[in-house]
Amino acid sequence: MHTAARLGLFAAGAAAVFTAAFVAAPLVIPADASAAWTSNEDDHMTTAEPGHGDEHTGAAASADDVRGLAVSHAGYTLTGLRAPASPGEQGELAFGITDAAGAPLTDYETSHERDLHLIVVRTDGAHFRHVHPVIDDRGEWSLPFAFDAAGTYRVFADFVPAGHGETVTLTTTVDVAGGFAPEPRTSDATAATVDGITVEVEGELVAGAERELVFTVTRDGEPVTTLEPYLGAYGHLVALRQGDLAYLHVHPMGEPGDGVAEAGPEISFMATAPTAGRYLLYLDVQLDGVVHSIPLVLTAGAGSTDAAGGAAHDGTHDDDHDDGHDDDHGEAGR
Ligand SMILES: [Cu+2]
Missing domain, CATH: 2.60.40.10 (Immunoglobulins)
Structure with a gap:
């Protein structure tokens, strides 16, 4: 699906090489972030990057990667x-x-x-x-x-x-119907334990750029190397944008039997966050015949200028997130 689009996005993202270290994204995204997704109060000039199609606006970039918003x-x-x-x-x-x-x-x-x-x-x-x-x-x-x-x-x-x-x-x-007790995701969660299975995610999400997310699965402190194939991979990842629950384009790296993908403890996915903001991740893994869903939360930093509606916060670089925005995600740095 969308092979050409995916390759294009991959090429755009390839300028910034994936780093294993988790980088806390310092942008403060309000819970009602819809306005922030389409406008930006920064007074920086929007700077088009050479090599990025000038006509490739944020709306166009998002359309490729945002699904699940319409009936x-x-x-x-x-x-x-x-x-x-x-x-x-x-x-x-x-x-x-x-x-x-x-x-x-x-x-x-x-x-x-x-x-x-x-x-x-x-x-x-x-x-x-x-x-x-x-x-x-x-x-x-x-x-x-x-x-x-x-x-x-x-x-x-x-x-x-x-x-x-x-x-x-x-x-x-x-x-x-019934009494509703909201459980809002108000901070990032790069590790979580469900049914005794702990998953930790490394990698960063960047608006408009494809990035690798590496999940490490452990049980009782021991690396899990006996993940079972589930839906054609050693894990299945769903990513939703907080606020509108837009459904992201995510695909696993490798598949069981390809000689590369291993049955844990690490499984990798390529994910493209259409915009800056917080994302809800749900990793499904199968162990001993049972599928477990582990929820995690990551915040995507602003990326290249042709993402997020051209709302680059600083046109001079893509890889520096430490630019003076207040960081309220202290727990994200692991
Ligand atoms: Cu399914």
């Missing part, structure tokens, strides 16, 4: 979502995808070993689920489902329509 895209529409209405209610999550003619879409291309990937996450980033519904002969996708907490959830359907050749990510919301 309808490229003629495909997510319709008829049904879900349990309250926490603890055992029910079914079901929906359909229609094509441009309004007919149910029944032909899909397998991607990452499935015809459709479904992500369900509460809007504060909590209660992430990555599941795989099954389709019936009328084109309705469904799976048994129960919410474990109240709140508003975003549902993402990620799929490749047969003959379309590109991934489509559609989204809708579902409200689950």
Whole structure:
């Protein structure tokens, strides 16, 4: 998918070489960052970098890498979502995808070993689920489902329509009744432990540039080297932009059996953050037949001038994040 675009972005990002050391991104991004994503109060001149297409605006750059903001895209529409209405209610999550003619879409291309990937996450980033519904002969996708907490959830359907050749990510919301206790992600989290499995991430996210993120998996302090293939890789990474939960372009480096990718303790992904700001990462790994989702949080620094709507904070360099912005992410430096 988007091979040309991806290569182009990779070339743009190649100017700044990936460094293993985690660099704390010092930008202060307010919780309501939507304004900051489209404008910038800095009085620096926007400086176009040689070699970057001048017409390649932030909007164009973002369009390649931001998905999952619309219920309808490229003629495909997510319709008829049904879900349990309250926490603890055992029910079914079901929906359909229609094509441009309004007919149910029944032909899909397998991607990452499935015809459709479904992500369900509460809007504060909590209660992430990555599941795989099954389709019936009328084109309705469904799976048994129960919410474990109240709140508003975003549902993402990620799929490749047969003959379309590109991934489509559609989204809708579902409200689950009851008392809602928000769990906002107010700081970066470069390490987390779930089910006794600890994951630590190294690498940085930079607006408009592809970067490698390396995740190290340990259990009881010991490196895990027995990760099992899951969805065609040794891990699956979902990255969402805090604020609008835009769905990022992420792809694993290598696959089981390629002679390069190893079954841990390190697994790598290439990720492109469309804009500066905080991102919610969810790494799925499979161990002993069980899939575990580990949530992490990273802040992307402002990158090249053709990202973030041309809102470069300093046109003279891409790699220096220590430019005097207050740093409220002290824990990010590990
Ligand atoms: Cu999936």
